[in-house]
Amino acid sequence: MADLPAGHRDRAGRRRVQLHRRRTAGRVRSAAAQVKETRHMTEPLLTIDDLHVDIVGRDRTVHALDGVSLSLDPGQALGIVGESGSGKTMTALGVLGLLPAGGSVTGGRVLFDGKDLAKEPAPVLQDVRGNTIGVVFQDPLTSLNPTMTIGAQVAEPLLLHRDITKKEALRRAQDMLGFVGMPRPAERMGNYPHQLSGGMRQRVAIAMALVCEPKLLIADEPTTALDVTTQHQILELIDDLRTRLGMAMILVTHDLGVIAHRVDRVAVMYAGKVAEEAAVEDLFSRPRHRYTEALFAALPERAADGATRLHTINGLPPVLTVRPTGCRFAPRCTFATDECRGEEPQLADDGGSGASHRFACFHPVPDRDASADEVIVPAEAARREQAPGEVLLELEGLRKDFPLAGGAFTRRKGTVSAVGGVSLTVRRGETYGMVGESGCGKTTLGRIVAGLENPTAGTVRFEGRDTAAMSRSERRAHRRDIQLMFQDSTAAMDPRMRVGDLLREPLVIQGVGNREEQEKVIAGLLDSVGLPRGAVHRYPHEFSGGQRQRLGLARALTLSPDLVVADEPVSALDVSVQAQILNLMRELQRDRGLTYLFISHDLAVVRYLADTVGVMYLGKLVEQGPAEEVYANPLHPYTRGLLDTVSVPDPGASVAQDRAPLAGETPSAAEPPSGCRFRTRCPIAQDICATTEPVASTPAGPDHQVACHFPLTVAGTAKETATAV
Template sequence: MAHALPHDTSAPRSTDGPLLRVEDLRVDIEARDRTVHALDGVSLDVAPGEPLGIVGESGCGKTMTALSVLGLLPPGGRITGGRVLFAGHDLTAAPAPVLQDIRGNTIGMIFQDPLTSLNPTMTIGAQIAEPLLLHRPGIGRKEASARAEKMLRLVGMPRPSERMRAYPHQLSGGMRQRVAIAMALVCEPKLLIADEPTTALDVTTQAQILELVDELRRTLGMAMILVTHDLGVIASRVDRVAVMYAGKVAEQSDVRGLFARPRHRYTEALFAALPERAADSGTELHTIPGLPPSLTTRLTGCRFAPRCAFATDACHEREPEPADDELQGPEHRFACFHPVPHDAEAPAAELVTPPPAVAAEPGEALLELDALTKEFPLPGGPFVRRRGTVSAVGGVSLTVRKGETYGVVGESGCGKTTLGRIVAGLEEPTAGAVRFAGRDLAALSRAERRAHRRRVQLMFQDSTAAMDPRMRVGEILREPLVIQRVGSRADQEKLVGELLDAVGLPRGAVHRYPHEFSGGQRQR
């Protein structure tokens, strides 16, 4: 299989033993009516100063592995087997005070969603300074604040002294991510865990954040675990990679070896499904058939077997043991009965190829924006007058026709989301007009606005904040149908099931709460 090989920017691996070693880690999550076997025998290690990538589909255990290192398990979660050794100490047996001292001090973590991981009631400066006040008793508030501002400057925050007084909701997604990085690094940890650090960021900001994390890792001499679903990020930012599937490690290798010769059939399928591969070769985009297995039952056999074109009876009956690659030895291990041959040049033809999309001819104008402007007043205070306005959208005009897909791109904070919220009727424009199907939205009555919201839907950027944590997913999905009086209850439940099928989630998901899903599953 031909792939562009990543360039090697690493230093040689330490021979003094790993900084972090995860041995046969098993994690169960006790829910109301079931037990989820989230991790089942995960083993990996990270040397001092080494960046390790963990990659795989949503729900395969990447984030759970990262959280388990720090003992940050969800409600009902417990480690049922294995060990997590950090600098020789078993964290699975460590008392709570020891773990609290390690978190944010010798191990830093960048969480997947910076908005929900930041305290909305605290200023940015106070939140960055907090780890220093907790873990460095000799540092006073003034010095901690000075170090926090210095860290903001280090992570490339514009006007850091001004941002110190801001709150999380006043920052764009890229800025909040920089704050999360500053918090994770302010105590100069030995190990940094970055869980999908570029989720929902634009391409420009994503590249800046990844470059920033990589530069700081080298400067501070930290080891790093980078959790991501993006093989492109893996190629350019880590030295070694662990491919996870259904709570287990399917394959481990140095990154160049994995890209040159993937051995596990699941890894091969991930490479075949890369959009850029189809674009570069001019071939059809491959997809992996089926869905990952449910982890609520004890699985037998190879977990990828139901989706693998090469599976035999042996694959379904017993689980393959990890084995060394014949050419690379113990540096490249995989668990597959029918590995990809070393001379393979192309992905398996048996992978599912979706039918080509049929483009519809654009019709008459459906949405028209005419010189649309939106300004937000700058907040004042009890002794401070308002200081003017911020122009979020300034004189935007565009037309979207029936059957047309219209892209709006730009860097964080340039007004894309505000534009979408105005079209959906969630924000009122300061000036200009929004016409949908020929009607000016400003002239709609209250009843007509409610009907309009059925015709224009907004997929929110932050899936966690968009869902009520007290409602089950089935109730969340049914709620719009109930409000808009669409069908009977039976019709609504049938439609909810069909929607879950369409986005690749099991129908049993209706009984679960949002926090019981991975980030990718919540987005679905």
């Protein structure tokens, strides 16, 4: 077993962990050896055989799964990918009978550890859940009990499944928190979920899932809402623990970059069925199903330079209230024939040598000795047609501090520096991409620009005018010029209002036009975002996630703004829907002359969409410049670390020896480090970094700025110097 993670300072806790590990080391090594010996045995750990799941509602029945068959060997990792509604989460949770209200298994078997879980009564399933099968859900904040301490929640599975005292359960819970890399686990035992960061909450969820040392771990989108560095840390943790404990794993995700490097086999699902299944290297190098090919083509990495329009999959997945005739992907497939529309293809092996590669397609992608990049033909070119114009938005020395509340009888304990003196310029017609980890201040900065927050200090100039000096009436008119596009389109819309009323509301508030004129504006907006005009009579919940994001964009455009602040607008979308939204934003920018301040932690998306990129860390703008230059030649060690941390959707890509993914936790914004705020995580930090805050310089040209004492392009031997020091 490896040593305890750095940061575990509790000596008594360390001794207890060491004793526990010595007791369990032999068992873990035996489990790992057994996994290695049984990896190629014919008897799998889990077999899903012709599984059917129906969800009965008030007036309809949804056939969520229609004959899913998969298997998982001991110690093996299986990835399940597909669009929302494809059945990937339903398959994973159907193993444990964790189906939504009205859901039931109507056919098939789920064989695990000698039992058919599909036919076992509730008490047997309750004994399996959290015991021999652990589950990590997508949103740890909603899966953790807000009224229970962290220690009590991690100990709960032990009290339910083991003959153990509460004192011993809490001791082992603390050991497990240290095991999953929780800083100061003894202190965290008494915390509540809301007191932890997103990454820490996910570590707690993992500790709960693993505390009983299960044989199988089901991870359902465990990193979807996390930034790239926290995602990397969580996935590395899961990989490490899976190897140590000899577990098998089912990883459900729509992130193909995550799948490429974290699993052994991949199942691609579409409309409740498995469309293709293969070893991960085989699937990425030679996808056979046309749906798999289309998913790969929609990746923003395939058009990273922004010169190529992203491939999109036309149409929507079928509604599963009625079983479709023929191939379920046929209505969206450009290669479909009458055979595809009249007969359903069966999942069968391709007959090749080596590991099994199954797919259900009458007209598969030609089996070539080539990479997926060569198989997929990019869509039409869509280069930017106009150069950015005059300065539209200018921020100078922008600061935003929030008071840090104390207890019931104290006024305040200090301040949190969310934005710590940011200066930047956005030109008309361009897209300024803002990237950084969670908590770096990029969303706060966007809210200040949109007028939802007032800055503590600094200046916001829009079209050359200081917004703080505007009169009340001028500020009201100014609000029309800057609009927000939110991350969660569902939460941003009143569920009691129809779409027509939602889109009309800004026009009514600003007194724009009469009823007839407003309806013309709404009809034009729906046409622009690709939605039918009849959508005005429907409610937000009646639309898919991608359609709701189109509605969010339409609402942002209602008042014909000059600037749209888009805060993580595609982070929760599937890769195919994401491509549609990004293409739409590019088209509307070209047609309407829009300017975007695009906030995201997805570096590939920002690279595709942005002209200029700004990189924020702990409230500071550490680097900014043309997107191509920043990505090709990062000057700040933090930027370099972000790029090195990204999961590339290519399992065959070798990891360069000089790649250095970011490690460690981001310091508290209430007590930021002195000097350079990144120095506590910087591999080339020196004494001056602790005493002097770096100022922006332009070592690579006037448009590429960096705030670093040792820019990477200038200090070519900085790493060697730092090591010597």
